[in-house]
Amino acid sequence: MVARYETDSSRLFGYTGEIVVGNPGDAPVADWAVVVTLAEGTTVDDVDGANWRQDGRAITFTGAAVAAGGSRTISFDVRDSRPKAREPESCTIGGQPCAGL
Numbered sequence: 325m326v327a328r329y330e331t332d333s334s335r336l337f338g339y340t341g342e343i344v345v346g347n348p349g350d351a352p353v354a355d356w357a358v359v360v361t362l363a364e365g366t367t368v369d370d371v372d373g374a375n376w377r378q379d380g381r382a383i384t385f386t387g388a389a390v391a392a393g394g395s396r397t398i399s400f401d402v403r404d405s406r407p408k409a410r411e412p413e414s415c416t417i418g419g420q421p422c423a424g425l
Contacts, residue, residue, distance in 0.1 A: 325349075325356050325390070327417040329425040338369070338403040341412065343422065345398065347390040354389035358398065358417045363410035366402050373398040381413075 325347055332340040341360070347353050362368070362381045373396060374385040383400070390396050404410060415422035 325353055325417050326420075327358050327415065327422040329360075329412070329415045329422045331411055332399065336407055337405070338366075338401060339411070341400050341402060343385065343398045343400075343415065344395050345387075345390060345417065346395040347392060350392050352389045352391050352394075356386065356390065356417065358385040358415065358422070359383070360385070360400075360412045361414040362402065362412050363404070365405040366410065369401040369403050371398065371400045376400070 325345060328344045330342055332342040343358055345356060345358060360383045368378060368383050374387040376383055376385050385398050387396060412425060415425045
C-alpha cells in the first residue's frame, strides 16, 4: 500500500487535506491504516472517504478493502486556532511515509 498527501485548499483558519491510498499489488488489501499527525493547535472537523479516530494529535484513517490496482481518496477538514494553517507534521501508511509531505 502507498499513500500520497496534498493540501487541497487553504483557508484563514484551516485547510482541506486529501490522501490518496493506492494498492499497486495483485490482490485486494482489506487491512490498511493511514496515520496523520496534526500540527499543534489543529483539529479534524470532518472526514469523507474513511472511518477515523483521533488520539491526541494523531488521526488514524481506515476503510474498506482497496482493490488490486485501485485507490481510495480520503478528504478531511482541519481547523487551526491560528491564522495561516499549518500542514500535518507527518503522514504514514503501514509505517512508511506518505508521498507529498
